[in-house]
Amino acid sequence: QACCSIDRAIDAKIKAAVDSKVSATLAKSQLTCTTIKTSGALAACLHGYTVTGCSCGKACGSWDVRDNSTCHCQCANVDWTAARCCKIVR
Amino acid sequence: QACCSIDRAIDAKIKAAVDSKVSATLAKSQLTCTTIKTSGALAACLHGYTVTGCSCGKACGSWDVRDNSTCHCQCANVDWTAARCCKIVR
């Protein structure tokens, strides 16, 4: 009998500590984004980031993403391109 | 000897509890996004969200992000701005 109650006590202790610790640690992981703007029709995210959207000069709304990391603005004579780059940080 | 076996028993319990809790918690953590649309050239995400992309009225594709939370549409006389806002939820 005594052995079971010790067992249960340890289980309960472990569960409570694990729950709070895991939630606290995971709560710190967040989505972080930044913008990389360059002249011309291409803008590349830094390593570890991925493109979530692109903005272009000359009011151009036609763009595509190359290698998941580089924005390409398709309109003629686009003067600048900006990549919205995001990743998960802990 | 007895002490080591108790030690190992507790370690095993802890490991099992941690593994299941972390997997369960992570399985629930997801990327969630919403759109905030306002008249004029600025649209701000709610606290805790970050901008991943922006849309503008008047077919305008030129925008920038201020403080990682606010879309700014750059074309003249833009009638509305919409921010695509994302975060991680658990």
Added chain:
Amino acid sequence: QACCSIDRAIDAKIKAAVDSKVSATLAKSQLTCTTIKTSGALAACLHGYTVTGCSCGKACGSWDVRDNSTCHCQCANVDWTAARCCKIVR
């Protein structure tokens, strides 16, 4: 006294186990994005993904998101629509 030290010992074990497990697991969880491009004014993300931004043909920068999963390009005679779709993978 003995009881407290056992308590503290178990707590220390739990903390160490949680830290290593959570860090290892989180290190693997990443933001992944892909682009879905279709002709016409609508482009839908695959199940499990959410829209972070949209691109449209005809240089159109005016778009909205339907059900968090579908890009809608608002300009007349838009020939194609591309949805930037993201999710968390572990």
